[in-house]
Amino acid sequence: MSRRASEQLGITTLEDISTLILQSHDLDETLDNIVTLVAKRMRTEVCSIYLFEEEEQTLRLRATRGLSRRAVGRVTMRTGEGLTGLAIEERRVVAIQEPQSHPRYRYFKETGEERFHSFLGIPLFDRKTPIGVIVIQTKEPRSFRPDEISALSTIAFQISSIVVNARLLDSIRLKEEESSRFARELEKTRQSMLSREAAPAETREAALRGTVAYPGVVSGPPHLLDEQLGFADILDEEAVRPEEELQRLEGALEKTRIQTLFLEKRVAERLSQEDAAIFHTHLMILEDRGFLERLRREIESGHSAPYALKKVVGEYIEVFQRMEDAYLRERAADMEDIGRRLLANLVGQENHILHLRYPGILVARELLPSDMAALDHEQILGIVTEAGERNSHAVIMAKSLGIPALVGVKGAFKSIAPEDSLILDANSGSLYVNPPPRIVEEYRRLEEDCSRELHRLEEFRDLPAVTRDGERIVLRANIGLVSDVDIARRNGAEGVGLYRTEFPYMARGQFPDRDDQYQLYRKVVEGFAGQPVTIRTLDIGGDKALPYFSPPKEDNPFMGWRSVRVSLDNPDIFRTQIEAILMAGMHGPVKLLFPMISGLDEVRACRKVVAEACENLRRDGIPFAGSIPVGVMIEVPAAVHMAEQLAAEVDFFALGTNDLVQYLLAADRNNPLVKKYYDPLHPAVLRVLQDMAKVTTLHGKGLCLCGEMASDPMNFLLLIGMGIREFSMPAPFIPRTKAFLRNLDLKTARKAAREALLLTDSAAIRTLLGKALAKLEPAN
Ligand code: PEP
């Protein structure tokens, strides 16, 4: 075999391997498919893969073609044993004729390998760490030629990363199964407290399941937000200007060509010139006159650039898919890839709002805050995501808009087509795809019940928030977008406890200037007619990025350059925002809040910027509120320990439990793998909350809890019992919290909190609180 031929052999095999991976559902299936294919392509009787098991320090046969299948999973050897062990021990190719006569040969009778007279073993590596060995064997005594060894080495190189990924995916899948079991248990308890309605019992099994982020029942068609391709959501936009769209297209083409060149270079450097060749084909398509002509024609006939792209790429894909020739059929995938990259560059442009033409249920793999900011909220009846956690910022936005949302719905994207009809039951955590008429009918009844329940809750909207025994509680709204103002007012919020100012800027193309910001804040302040509005300065980083101010890539963004740290490092941006807030203070009672404070230095640095802002405004003769209350968020554990000292320098505290819980328990608020560790009812969290309630009372400073935990009745009962009297939450939760408060008396709440604080595990705390909740009698 010539070198070229051997490379070809390797490469064709690699292409096949990628196809096989797509058809494999787990590590074992992937390995199985690989050995079958390699044995066929290398024309050997045997191909086997052994993987190294770190804990036992042994190699285990994981897949074979040619040896006895019974040996799979059973045959193990230490690295010092056998020829396979030799390959990994010495990290080298082992090619031997008549292996039985080699001193390292070890016979495993389960395999039946005595029939084979040649052995070629090549180690697999994850970077520099050996992770296994691929072995081929033949019946004929054969001395493997260098070109054959090189072909198998190429394959070994490629499958190493496949094995690493498949292993990773397997462990993620296992962990997800584990945590979703836990989540389901938790959800059951929570739901029985939260909602009176339940899904019709006999229909539950047929539905996809998820975790409730915001309750409610809705039905409608899906809006599939495919962040990979994104074409499903591109609808034809009316009244577009062809010249602008053509320009937009040219810009995107140019960007995509540059990216493609970059990709080609990168792959050539890291893999091989042959692997990189595919990007050359992509470049040719991006330059292809026919392709470009068709795109331009679509735009000239009045379509938007994304729509033209969707149409033309779709047509190309269809044509490729109909080809007789297998090679050309595969080019459909390239076309899709090019389309995806072009689209990303098109929609990544400024001010892009995804227009949804009709009301529907948004289905996404993952929803980022910037997606939520860019979407047309009016048309979103409900939200379903495969990933995402209850406390992710995108979900927080959905909650404040009062949109029923279900997160962690595995396989939702694959199971739903644009023409399907959905019922989203975000009370019981179920999603029905094309349900039969019987279920539709039951849900129609349930939707009616739900709207009756909402109606009932409306009664509480304008009533004061008081406990059954008359203790006054303050319930404010968490808001992000200006549209939240109206929702907050309609739900009877007493002003705003947390205005997340980063959200309105996510949908913009650039940072708004002082006057823009002032107009926006003023609108919010005036919207609340005399009720306080706490404006928090920019809290970007973590999972929140502004398209025009993306944070640098960090290994640990939540522990990194985020929030007030970014502001303090960008004094001009920071001062401008503070000036706008002080100016808005002329129109109502505004409070200024700094996020992510960990100590006194930062507070002093922030105060210094406030002083500079005042100075600037004074100098420019602009009216502003010179002495607005200044507060800090308590969301970093260090701030809890510094609370007494901080109390001497600030006017109020906002307790940000979303972050506080993640930092206290070292459990990422967005990561499903550590969901079970992210527990607001962890005994350590309870102690911290109790300490904060005490310190602030002692120092006579206001404390407003604005984390998501307050909207769960079980937590709320506990927080009231601890002495917290002011809360800020997504506005749609306010009426139901008021209704809940009317059934709650301080004595019960205090007793539950006292007892909970004595317990040492959260399961016991939950049981205790659950019992206390169950005993509450509805007030008449
Ligand atoms: C919090 O951390 O609890 C909080 C309210 O802020 P955010 O969710 O915006 O980080």
Ligand code: MG
């Ligand atoms: Mg926070």
